[in-house]
Amino acid sequence: MSAFPSSEDLLRVLPELIWCGFGALLMLLQPFVESRRVLTSVAVAGALLGICGNFYAVHNPGAAFSGLVAADPFSIFFSHLVGLVAVLVILAAAPYLDRERLADAEFYALVLFATAGMGVLASAQELLTAFIGLELSSISSYILAGYRRDTLKSGESSMKYFLLGSFATAFFLYGIALVYGVTGTTNAKGIATATLTANTKAGTFTVNVTANGVTTPLTVSLTNLPLAPVGLAVLAAQNKRFD
Numbered sequence: 001m002s003a004f005p006s007s008e009d010l011l012r013v014l015p016e017l018i019w020c021g022f023g024a025l026l027m028l029l030q031p032f033v034e035s036r037r038v039l040t041s042v043a044v045a046g047a048l049l050g051i052c053g054n055f056y057a058v059h060n061p062g063a064a065f066s067g068l069v070a071a072d073p074f075s076i077f078f079s080h081l082v083g084l085v086a087v088l089v090i091l092a093a094a095p096y097l098d099r100e101r102l103a104d105a106e107f108y109a110l111v112l113f114a115t116a117g118m119g120v121l122a123s124a125q126e127l128l129t130a131f132i133g134l135e136l137s138s139i140s141s142y143i144l145a146g147y148r149r150d151t152l153k154s155g156e157s158s159m160k161y162f163l164l165g166s167f168a169t170a171f172f173l174y175g176i177a178l179v180y181g182v183t184g185t186t187n188a189k190g191i192a193t194a195t196l197t198a199n200t201k202a203g204t205f206t207v208n209v210t211a212n213g214v215t216t217p218l219t220v221s222l223t224n225l226p227l228a229p230v231g232l233a234v235l236a237a238q239n240k241r242f243d
Contacts, residue, residue: 005065012064012071013123014053015079016116019086022046023112030105040094043108044087047115051083067187069123078122086115100148107147114140127176127186134172138165 010017026042033039057071057079064071089111097104117137124130142165146158180186183194 008060008062009064011056011060012062013069013120014056015050015083016119018050018053019046019083019112019116019119022049023109023116026105026109026112030103033105036094036098036104039104039108040090043090043104043112046112047083047086047090050086050112050115050119051080054079063125068126068129069120070125071123075119075123079119082115082118082122086111102147107144110140110144110147113137114144125188127179127188127191131169131172131176135169138169141165 022042023046025046026039029039029042054071054076057076061071061073061076063069069075090108093107093111094104096102097107114137117133117135117140120133120136121130122133124133142158142162145161146154148154176186179191183191185191185194
């Protein structure tokens with residue numbers, strides 16, 4: 001096994017690589033580019049190119065990175081969906097950021113990072129990989145919720161969402177530990193196989209505990225998001241992935 005990923009592996013996660021790359025590019029451009037229009041254009045281009053990055057996966061579906069992620073119709077659909085949501089969020093946020101005199105580049109970068117996390121989450125075939133995607137999107141969303149640093153309500157919303165998200169993370173990790181203890185694997189196919197064989201009731205109960213532990217705190221956290229309008233669309237898109 002090679003220590004470096006193959007070209008097929010990289011092409012099957014190309015949308016996430018593009019979104020992260022453009023997020024980093026926007027942060028590097030901000031000190032040198034004063035035009036909000038240019039930064040918005042770069043962000044929209046990055047989001048659209050990420051959607052176009054699914055071209056290879058559509059025609060060459062399959063597993064990547066030793067089965068940690070997979071390009072299949074489900075993941076490709078959600079990759080298109082979150083990419084489209086990112087485009088709409090960027091376009092809708094541009095006049096708001098201008099009116100409130102908030103920095104554009106960091107906001108767009110956070111949206112793209114959150115989008116990449118959602119893409120990883122949709123394509124994950126292993127629970128720890130799903131956790132990485134979840135945290136990438138969640139941490140970006142925490143910051144977006146408190147993006148208006150001079151507004152008390154924005155800070156309150158961010159803190160509430162962070163605390164509830166931390167509890168969700170703890171439940172999720174505990175659920176992963178329970179699943180691994182019962183099935184001996186964190187791979188989705190391995191878990192499905194184990195729950196259909198011996199000790200089915202215990203395995204099914206453990207998987208249900210994991211799902212409920214993640215879904216409930218994230219759903220409850222949406223009640224605080226009206227306090228943070230700049231992050232609402234991204235957070236709602238992320239949470240719908242669990243419904």
